[in-house]
Amino acid sequence: MKNRFYFRILIFFFGFILFGCIVSKNSVKYFSTIKIQDSVYFDETEVDVGSWLSYYTWILENKGWDEAQKVLPDSSGLEPEVWKYINHKSTESLNLLGRYTGQPVGLYCKKCSEFIQYDKWLNPIPERCPFLDFPITGVTYNQVIDFCNWRTTMLGDNELVFRLPTNKEWVEFALKGLSENEKSKGQKDSLTNNNCQTFNYRSNKPCIKSNSVSKQNGIGRYMPEKSGAFDVFGNVSEMINEKGLSKGGNYQLYANQCHIDSVQHFNRPEKWLGFRCIAVKINKNTIHSNFKKDKQILNDSVSIVKMAGKVGQFTDIRDGRIYKVVKIGEQIWMSENLAYKPDSGKYWSYYSKSEIPTYGYLYNWETAQNVCPVGWHLPDKSEFESLLQNVGGDGSKAYNELVSSGNSGFSLLEGGLHFWFGYNNSHGTALWSSSELSKKAGITLSRGGIEATARIDNFFKSSGVYVRCVKDK
Numbered sequence: 001m002k003n004r005f006y007f008r009i010l011i012f013f014f015g016f017i018l019f020g021c022i023v024s025k026n027s028v029k030y031f032s033t034i035k036i037q038d039s040v041y042f043d044e045t046e047v048d049v050g051s052w053l054s055y056y057t058w059i060l061e062n063k064g065w066d067e068a069q070k071v072l073p074d075s076s077g078l079e080p081e082v083w084k085y086i087n088h089k090s091t092e093s094l095n096l097l098g099r100y101t102g103q104p105v106g107l108y109c110k111k112c113s114e115f116i117q118y119d120k121w122l123n124p125i126p127e128r129c130p131f132l133d134f135p136i137t138g139v140t141y142n143q144v145i146d147f148c149n150w151r152t153t154m155l156g157d158n159e160l161v162f163r164l165p166t167n168k169e170w171v172e173f174a175l176k177g178l179s180e181n182e183k184s185k186g187q188k189d190s191l192t193n194n195n196c197q198t199f200n201y202r203s204n205k206p207c208i209k210s211n212s213v214s215k216q217n218g219i220g221r222y223m224p225e226k227s228g229a230f231d232v233f234g235n236v237s238e239m240i241n242e243k244g245l246s247k248g249g250n251y252q253l254y255a256n257q258c259h260i261d262s263v264q265h266f267n268r269p270e271k272w273l274g275f276r277c278i279a280v281k282i283n284k285n286t287i288h289s290n291f292k293k294d295k296q297i298l299n300d301s302v303s304i305v306k307m308a309g310k311v312g313q314f315t316d317i318r319d320g321r322i323y324k325v326v327k328i329g330e331q332i333w334m335s336e337n338l339a340y341k342p343d344s345g346k347y348w349s350y351y352s353k354s355e356i357p358t359y360g361y362l363y364n365w366e367t368a369q370n371v372c373p374v375g376w377h378l379p380d381k382s383e384f385e386s387l388l389q390n391v392g393g394d395g396s397k398a399y400n401e402l403v404s405s406g407n408s409g410f411s412l413l414e415g416g417l418h419f420w421f422g423y424n425n426s427h428g429t430a431l432w433s434s435s436e437l438s439k440k441a442g443i444t445l446s447r448g449g450i451e452a453t454a455r456i457d458n459f460f461k462s463s464g465v466y467v468r469c470v471k472d473k
Contacts, residue, residue, distance in 0.1 A: 034176075034228050039281035042165070042173050043100060045219035045230045046238060046274045047147075049082065050105050050132035052139070054098030055147055057106030058154075062354055070143075077138025077269035079216065082131045085112050096128070100277070101151065105132065122218040133218035135236045135274040141243045144275050145322055149357045151277065152321070161320035164241040165278040171260055173278075174233070174248070177226030190255035198223065199234035201255045216251055216271060236274035237264040241315070241322075246273055280320055305332070305375075305471065311409055314471075316340060316373045325471070326409035329390035331383065332471035335411045336360065340371050348418045348464045359415040362464030365442035368432040376469035381435035383470055384445040384456060391454075398454035399447055414448055418464025430457060432465045 033041035052073070060068035075083040085108070094105045112129035122130035139147075144164065151162040165173065190198055196207030199222050206213040220230040234255075237246035244265055249258025250272040266273050305314045310327045319340060326335040337360030341347070345367030350359040363371060372378050379387075388394055391401035391408050401408040415429045428448025435443040437458040444465055446457035459465055 033279055036169075036173050036176055036227070040169070041160075041279040041281075042229060043276040043278075044224075044228065045099075046135035046236055046276045047100055048098075048132065048219050049086075049134045049136050050096065051098035051100040052136040052147070053086065053108060053132070054101045054103040054105045055150065058101075058103045058150075060106075071146075073136065073138030073143075074140075074269040075138065077271050077273070079118070079131075079134065079271070081112070081118070082134055083138075085109065085129060085131045096132075102155065108132075121215055123221065130218065133220075134216065135219055135231075137216070137236060137271050137274050138269045139275075140269055141239060144239055146357070148277055149321060152319075153353060153357055156279075160279045160281055162277045162279050163320040163322070164239055164275060167240050167242065167245070167247070169278055170238070170240050170247050173227070173229070174225075174260055176229075190258075197255075199231065199255075199258070200251050201234040201249060201258050202251060202253055203255075214251055233258040236272055237266075239273065239275040243313075282319055307332075311335075314373075314376075318373060324411075326411075328387060328408055328410065331386065331390075333387070333410060334376070334469050335409055337413065337415070338371060338467040338469060340373070342367060342371050345370070346462075346464075350415050351423065359413060360466055362415075362418045363432065363467055364464060365432055365459075365461035368465070368467050369434060371467060372469035375472055377472055378432060378434040378467065379445075379470045381433050381443045381456065384431075384433055384443075387445070388454060388456070394455050395453050396451075399452050402447060402454050412447055412454075415466060417459070419460075420462065430459060430465045431468050 032044055034044055035041050052071075056068055056071045059071050072086070073083075075087075078086070088109070089107045090109045091107065092110075093107055094110060096105045097103060098105060109129055110127050112131050118130070122133055124130055125133075148162045148164060152160065156162060190201065192198055194207065197203060197213055200213055200215075200217050202214045217231075217235055219235075222231060222234075224230050225232050231248075233248050234253075235251055237250045238248050239246050244267055246264045246266060247262070249262055250264065252272050253262075253264075264273075305325065306312050307325070307327065312325045312327075312332075314323050314325050314334065315321070316323065321339060323338075324335045325332055327333075339356050339360040341361065342363075346364040347361045347367055349356050349361060368378060387410075388398050391398045391406075391410070400406050402410045402412045404411040404413060412431075413429065416423050417428075417430060418424075428446060430444040430446040433443045433445065437443050440460055441458045442461045442465075444457050444459055445454065446459075447454045
C-alpha cells in the first residue's frame with residue numbers, strides 16, 4: 001500500500017514535467033508532502049495563491065458562478081495588488097497547474113505589471129506572475145475546510161484524507177528533525193552565523209541581505225527546516241483544526257513570539273493568516289477493529305463534537321471529514337448529509353463524485369444501518385417524529401423550517417433519490433430511518449416532490465436515500 005502511495009505521488013509530479021511546467025533551471029519549484037510519521041504527511045509549504053485559484057477555477061467550471069464566488073478570498077486579507085490580479089481575468093488560460101491540486105490555474109495573466117514593487121518579497125520567474133507564489137490569505141476557516149474536503153475528493157482516492165492538523169499534530173510537525181536540545185528550547189535559533197534571519201519575522205534590525213523581512217513573502221524563500229518543510233515559523237500563521245486558532249507566528253511578530261506554544265487568535269480573514277494541509281492515510285479495517293477493542297477511542301470520537309450555542313461541528317475520525325451539526329429540541333443532528341464511503345454495501349453519488357462533499361452518498365436501507373460514526377446513530381421513526389414536532393409538525397411549515405433557507409439550521413437539500421433506473425428528482429428527497437415498514441420497505445423522512453411538505457414516508461429498501469445521523473444521548 002505504501003508503494004502505491006509513493007507511486008501516485010511520483011506520477012503526480014512527473015505529470016507536471018510532462019505538462020511542460022519545468023522547462024529550465026529558472027522554472028518554478030513544485031513542492032510535495034513530507035512524511036511526519038506512519039501514514040501522516042504535511043504539505044511542504046503553506047498552500048499558495050496558484051493552488052487556490054485552480055480550486056476556484058474548478059468550482060467555477062463544475063458548480064457555476066454563484067458557488068465559485070463563495071471560494072474567492074476576502075480582498076482585505078490580501079496584498080492590494082494580489083487582489084487586483086485575482087480580480088482581473090485574462091482571455092487566455094495559463095499553461096500551469098496548481099502545486100497542491102493538479103488542476104489548471106485558469107484564466108489569469110502570465111505576467112503581472114505591478115510585480116516590481118514586490119521584487120524583494122518574491123522571486124521573479126519568467127512567464128509566470130510571482131503573485132501566484134504568495135501563500136493564500138484572506139480566506140475563512142470554513143473556506144479552508146471546504147478546500148480540504150474537495151482535495152480529499154480529488155486526490156485522496158479513498159485512501160488519503162486532507163484536513164487541517166490538530167494542535168498536537170502541528171507541534172510534532174514543527175519539532176520534526178530537531179535535536180533534543182533544540183526541542184527543549186521550543187524553537188530553533190532565529191539567526192544564522194552571519195546574523196541573518198532564518199525565518200520571516202518582524203525585526204528592527206534585519207540582515208542587510210534580508211530586506212524583505214517583516215513583510216509577507218512567497219512560499220519557500222527561506223531555508224527549509226530540518227524536516228524539509230518551509231516557513232513552519234514566521235511568514236504567515238497557520239490554521240489548525242480548532243476554529244479561531246493558528247500556530248507558528250507570522251511576519252508581524254518578533255522571533256520570540258514565533259514558537260511551539262504560541263497561538264495566534266483570529267475571527268476573520270487576515271493578511272497574516274494562511275494554512276497548510278495534513279494528509280492522513282486511512283486504514284479502515286484497523287480503525288473498525290480498534291473501535292471494538294478500545295473503549296477510549298469510542299469516548300474520544302464522541303468528544304470531538306463542539307457546540308457554540310445551537311450549532312457546532314463534528315469530526316468523523318474514520319475519514320477526517322468535518323460535519324456541521326445543529327441542536328433542535330433535545331436532539332443534536334448532523335446538518336449535512338453523511339458522505340462516508342463504507343467498505344461494503346450499496347451506495348451512489350449524486351450524478352458525479354464531485355457532488356459528494358455537497359450532497360453526500362445515497363445508500364440503500366441495509367447499508368444505511370451501519371454507516372453512522374461511533375457516538376451517532378441512524379434515527380428511528382420516533383426520532384424523526386420528534387424532529388417534525390420541534391419544527392412545526394408535518395406539512396408545509398416543517399418543510400419551510402427544514403430546508404436550507406429555514407430557521408432550524410437542518411439545511412435539507414433537494415438532492416433527489418436513486419432507484420433501479422437511476423436518479424430521480426421528481427420525488428424530492430428523503431432520509432433513511434432505522435425503522436421498517438415491511439420486509440421490502442423502510443421508513444423515511446421525506447420532503448418535496450409534488451407538494452412542498454415534510455412528512456414521514458417510506459421507500460423500497462433497495463432505493464438510494466440520504467442519511468442524517470443523530471447524536472447518541
